[in-house]
Amino acid sequence: QQPVQSPQAVILREGEDAVINCSSSKALYSVHWYRQKHGEAPVFLMILLKGGEQKGHEKISASFNEKKQQSSLYLTASQLSYSGTYFCGTESGSGGGADGLTFGKGTHLIIQP
Amino acid sequence: EAQVTQNPRYLITVTGKKLTVTCSQNMNHEYMSWYRQDPGLGLRQIYYSMNVEVTDKGDVPEGYKVSRKEKRNFPLILESPSPNQTSLYFCASSWGHEQFFGPGTRLTVL
Numbered sequence: 001q002q003p004v005q006s007p008q009a010v011i012l013r014e015g016e017d018a019v020i021n022c023s024s025s026k027a028l029y030s031v032h033w034y035r036q037k038h039g040e041a042p043v044f045l046m047i048l049l050k051g052g053e054q055k056g057h058e059k060i061s062a063s064f065n066e067k068k069q070q071s072s073l074y075l076t077a078s079q080l081s082y083s084g085t086y087f088c089g090t091e092s093g094s095g096g097g098a099d100g101l102t103f104g105k106g107t108h109l110i111i112q113p
Numbered sequence: 114e115a116q117v118t119q120n121p122r123y124l125i126t127v128t129g130k131k132l133t134v135t136c137s138q139n140m141n142h143e144y145m146s147w148y149r150q151d152p153g154l155g156l157r158q159i160y161y162s163m164n165v166e167v168t169d170k171g172d173v174p175e176g177y178k179v180s181r182k183e184k185r186n187f188p189l190i191l192e193s194p195s196p197n198q199t200s201l202y203f204c205a206s207s208w209g210h211e212q213f214f215g216p217g218t219r220l221t222v223l
Contacts, residue, residue, distance in 0.1 A: 002155065041203060041214035087155060102172065105155035
């Protein structure tokens with residue numbers, strides 16, 4: 001079953017912050033975040049393993065609450081280059097690599113100057 | 114350059130005409146996957162392979178076949194394509210946690 005992402009779409013002005021949520025009905029081993037720009041392939045941003053850790057990538061960070069089976073992606077001081085569709089991918093069970101990911105439907109992020 | 118390549122990039126075909134989309138990676142990755150992407154549905158996994166001669170079904174395997182005879186190649190086969198298989202297809206390979214996606218193949222079945 002696909003994880004549920006929210007919001008479906010968000011429009012921001014450059015410099016504003018955004019939060020994208022990912023929620024699963026299954027117990028999760030890991031959550032992966034990808035960004036896809038229009039007409040391009042998805043690109044890996046980061047992975048969070050169970051344990052409630054938080055990670056960062058430039059001004060993009062994420063958290064993982066394994067008890068709630070939720071992850072959130074935080075984009076601070078957004079830049080025009082952040083525009084695109086963000087996907088979370090979840091891995092259940094005992095993990096083992098990125099071979100069994102289930103992706104959400106995506107969140108469209110539009111950054112306006 | 115480390116990359117995943119797919120061929121063809123664009124394909125228009127007719128119902129029932131067998132086709133193969135090739136996928137090749139030069140990173141010596143053990144894991145490879147196929148996804149289809151449809152508007153409003155996100156990325157859905159079709160098949161994946163953990164190593165040579167080891168393949169398993171993803172979430173939407175019906176109507177597709179795969180093979181993994183060598184580590185670098187993971188072709189996707191549509192024996193009898195139907196219009197509902199019109200989609201954007203991505204191949205990906207991974208080592209550890211990060212998946213590297215190919216450029217995509219846009220397939221139209223008339």
